[in-house]
Amino acid sequence: xxxxxxxxxxxxxEGAIVQINCTYQTSGFYGLSWYQQHDGGAPTFLSYNALxxxxxxxxxxxxxxxxxxxxxxLLQELxxxxxxxxxxxxxxxxxxxxxxxxGTRLQVQP
Amino acid sequence: EAQVTQNPRYLITVTxxxxxxxxxxxxxxxxxxxxxxxxxxxxxQIYYSMNVEVTDKGDVPxxxxxxxxxxxxxxxxxxxxxxxxxxxxxxxxxxxxxGGLYEQYFGPGTRLTVT
Numbered sequence: 001x002x003x004x005x006x007x008x009x010x011x012x013x014e015g016a017i018v019q020i021n022c023t024y025q026t027s028g029f030y031g032l033s034w035y036q037q038h039d040g041g042a043p044t045f046l047s048y049n050a051l052x053x054x055x056x057x058x059x060x061x062x063x064x065x066x067x068x069x070x071x072x073x074l075l076q077e078l079x080x081x082x083x084x085x086x087x088x089x090x091x092x093x094x095x096x097x098x099x100x101x102x103g104t105r106l107q108v109q110p
Numbered sequence: 111e112a113q114v115t116q117n118p119r120y121l122i123t124v125t126x127x128x129x130x131x132x133x134x135x136x137x138x139x140x141x142x143x144x145x146x147x148x149x150x151x152x153x154x155q156i157y158y159s160m161n162v163e164v165t166d167k168g169d170v171p172x173x174x175x176x177x178x179x180x181x182x183x184x185x186x187x188x189x190x191x192x193x194x195x196x197x198x199x200x201x202x203x204x205x206x207x208x209g210g211l212y213e214q215y216f217g218p219g220t221r222l223t224v225t
Contacts, residue, residue, distance in 0.1 A: 033212040042200060042216040043153065050212075087152060091211055096160060097143070097168045098211065102152040 004088055004101035011107045012078055020073045020104045022088035030091045032064050032071045037103070038084045046073070046086075075106070083108045112137045114217035116201050122223045123191055131186045131220050133201030141206030142184040143168065143214070144176065146197040153200070159184055160206060191224045198222075 003025045012018040022032065031050040035043040049055050049064035049071060061074040075082055085103045092099060114135045123129055135142065143158035145168075155168030159178040173195055175187040184203075188195060198221050202214040 031212060042218050043202075043214075044216070045213045048212040089153075089212070096141075096166070096206075096211060097155045097158055098214065099155075099169070100153040102150060 004090060004099060006086075006088060006101040006104045008102070009105045009107070011109060013109050014078055014080060016078050017074065017076050018078060018106065020075070020086050020106065022071045022073070022101055024069050024071075024088075024090060030093065032062070033089050033098075034060075034062050034073045035087045035089060035100075036084050037087065043087065078108050080108050080110070082106060112215070114201055114203055114215050116199075116217040116220050118220060119218060120221050122225065124225055125192055126190050129188050129191060129222075131188075131199060131201075131222070133184045133186065133217060134182050135184075135201075135203040135215070136182065137203060137215065138181065139203035139205055139215075140181070141211060141214075142178065142201065142203045144174070144184070144186045145200045145202065146170065146195075147200060147219075148197050156186070156199075191222075193224050196222060196224045 005023045033048040034046040036046050037043045047062040049062050052064050054063045059076045064071040085105050087103045088101045089098045117132045140161045144156040145153045147153050154170045156174050157176040159165045165176050198219050200219050201217040204210050204214040
């Protein structure tokens with residue numbers, strides 16, 4: 001089976017750093033990706049971890065640890081425009097259908 | 111501009127009236143898919159296609175059909191819509207090779223209401 005768990009909501013202040021966790025239970029998978037979705041908008045791709053470790057893209061970083069069945073998205077220097085929902089997603093071994101977590105709603109406050 | 115387009119963006123229909131939601135991409139992507147998004151359930155895949163004439167079921171295929179006659183188009187067909195298919199639908203595409211499946215480009219969404 002496949003299950004990705006994320007916190008439902010996270011709140012942080014402008015300029016701060018926030019970490020959104022994703023834990024998974026699966027018999028095997030290729031990697032972990034992250035998507036951002038603003039209210040009323042479409043999901044947009046943020047990052048992909050094919051291997052264990054940290055991937056950095058500007059203010060956003062993503063981390064994966066297969067041994068711990070765990071990944072996270074790190075957002076630095078938070079801006080109001082970062083208020084959105086964030087989804088982790090993975091591709092279970094042998095499948096070609098992405099499985100998404102239920103999403104974490106991030107609220108950035110002034 | 112590289113994009114995925116969907117039509118219509120909003121649709122209100124009645125139970126049992128067949129409808130088609132179109133999806134088109136201009137990125138020459140081999141892989142295309144359909145998702146539905148419901149509150150608290152995240153994105154769930156309905157069907158996907160690895161290439162022309164190759165389609166397969168996702169996690170929630172019941173009540174839906176798809177076809178892939180051309181590389182750029184991947185319509186979603188609801189033969190007999192029911193109220194439990196009221197949802198926000200997204201089409202997506204990707205290169206489909208290696209890690210490409212993890213990087214999908216989504217259309218703007220179609221909000222469907224079935225009464």
